[in-house]
Amino acid sequence: MGSIANHAYSRYTYRAFFTRNLKLFNTNMKTLLFSFAGLSVKDKSAKEAIKYFNRAGAQVIAQDVDTKIKRTSGIAYREMTLTFADSQVVTIRIKESGDIFQVLVNKKLVPIKNQDDHVQAIAEIVGLLEAGRGKFQNKLALALAKIPAGIRTSAPRMEVVLDQKITALTEAIAAINEVIALARAA
Structure with missing residues (x-):
């Protein structure tokens, strides 16, 4: 067969060769989900x-998987969006591998240490959700408590x-x- 570098393989052939011989390249394969x-x-x-998120204590109430393949920085990915019971939203972008x-936790990009071990990554995401729960709930409360500009309060007049x-x-009282x-003086 020869080496890969000597042949002009198509993308499919290279990918098939790599997946068949993955153990040669990476002997410490982690859990892929x-x-x-x-x-x-x-x-x-x-x-x-979802089962791993529920076991970790974050109840998933809705999920959505985008069917379109997107590209950023030359990397193709698909998005899986999970909505949790406390209204927090996690978007997981998954590469072709x-x-x-x-x-993205609540539309903010967060770094994950264990990108190739999904069980540990889910535990890490649940930790981020729990750590930011109070701040997120306060942000929701402020968003709900905003008074429209057209409504005036009577507080200044009161x-x-x-x-x-x-x-x-x-x-x-002075009178x-x-x-x-005067009564005491008289």
């Missing part, structure tokens, strides 16, 4: 990922009215103290 070609909502690997390319009541009461002082 995703298959790039068959990745879908009903795929076994997606169901396994089945490794995790990037992870402050003026309360200040006027305070001055009126202090004047009344009563004068009456008491």
